[in-house]
Amino acid sequence: MERLTVALPKGRLLEPSVSLFQRLGYACTLGNGSRQLVADEPAAGLRFLLTKASDVPVYVEYGAADLGIVGQDVLRESGRDVYEPLQLDFGHCRMVLAGAPHHVGRDFRLVSNVRVATKYPRLARAYFLQQGISAEIIPLTGAVELAPRVGLADLLVDIVATGQTLRENGLVELAEIMKCQATLIVNRVAHRLRLAEIRCLLAAIESVRELREPESPQEEGRSP
């Protein structure tokens, strides 16, 4: 049998993901300055892939990876069809709507067209649709905080951990859209064909993590 393949995301979730697997006894030599993209552990029957965070759901949906770790923000934005059997208790952050302080308390439903910069166009569109706000979504790939400062957009939708970046750019949070955390995702076919191995791995992860589900009333209302 082929070894189980796990896709890990580059970026902020990599270090805690690697450390999770190391605590389970895997070498998991990815990241940490190494440029390695594939780490095979034949003895453990596992293979790790290092991919761009937004590509993790793609690898898993196609079955190129059986499992993956990804933030809820990236997962919901991707709209990919995968199983989500386990929430992991790291990578906590919130997706918020933010803007200059003078927007606080403003009713955006009365504005004919709000311009919103974001790395999450799909989630932002769904949010504004649900709120009944007419918004023009301006998709960017990074440094979204810059957009309101230079007049490219009125507002932004982005994830915040501490709120530090918003403050430094003179922005304030206007609304929370959803809470996010790292999630373990599984390919739908692999979940049934390799049930025993996957259950074993999930149980091992559960045994080393204290799992919590964040309170996210906003998220509940939306069908994925």
Added chain:
Amino acid sequence: MATDRPSLRGHLPHGVQDLFLSEASRRRQAEAVLRDLFARWAYRELIPPTFEYEDTLVIGAGSDLRQAMYRFFDREGHTLALRADFTTQVARMAATKLLDQPLPLRCFYIGSVFRYEEPQVGHQREFTQAGVELIGASTPAADAEVVALAAAALEALDVPNFQIILGQMALFRALTAGLRADDLERIRAAIDQRNPFRLQKALDAAGMTGSQRALLASLPERIGGPEVLEEALAFGGAVASAAEALAEVYRLLDAYGIAGRVILDLGEVRGMDYYTGITFRGVAPGLGWPLLSGGRYDELLGQFGRPLAAVGFGLGIERALLAQAPQTCFAPSLAPHLVVQGCIHPPCLSLVRRLRQAGYRVEVDVLGRQGADLRAYAHSQGCRRTLHCTGDSGPQGPLWQFSDERGERTVTGDQLWEEAKKWND
């Protein structure tokens, strides 16, 4: 504003593809294998039109499928649509034109369907579906026959290590009967995602308690053999009868000799607005999507005015070909057995006709090639044999110059016929 749009001439739209040479014959071969298999199970082919009135095609189609339909207008302004699925068309025919046929009806179909979706590997905007519908029987024997035929189809296509994932929508329907639509959908979506946290919240929101809640909460984990049915069998009522029906189908599949190919999965709750009984999907290692899916849909034909039970499946031929064993030599050789120099002599063309009638692929050159030139051309077509008419006759009739791996020689018609018996490529 002037825009410089690149010319589209010679290019294909997103999501469709050309098939040619060995790929084309591989596809046709797969279709032929399935047509033959379905016929041997006593299913008869239906060939519905590629497009019909949209009003008809949306009957029984889920919202995803409705959104994915290609629509256009006829000159009277009626909305037409390309079929996105065959089942609705088969149901329409069964409820109308085939009204007087004895039941059950066993039908199969093979053809293109069209969906306006983002193309992926094995998932184009035009793709080929082959499937069957067994109409007018609601017995576990009918369910088992269709599942067994699905397994036989994957076997016939030489898909290695495939499994059939078998669920029971009737069980989930019975467990959630009477719930508000939004509560039900939250529970269904959480089970479909195998997300236990979201499921617990959805069960809280729906105010569910006791053994009903416990059983619902356990559905995502109920994957395996008949043991996953134990609690449901003890539950009583409609839940127990749904579980018993699935257990009976499983016993029948065991009798068919394919229980080892079947994984029961009570967390399979996709297509709830459509399926009323068993549901199943064919999957294979290495391919992230199901190769086929199907189930029982007893409410569809009633929408065409003839309430009849029905069960069926549709198989994606392109996906099945992706999952085929790498060593599968599914496409027959296309190379000619013989390349013949262009000729105007009746005996020569009559020999060609006899060879073709006997099943040999014979190409007659039309560009005036001769000798080494003709042999080089034959090689480029994957053929080592050439023939040309000498114009001479011996005591046994006309003489030909024949060339193959063993060199060149003069042969009579009868000698060539003897040679041809050895051409088994």
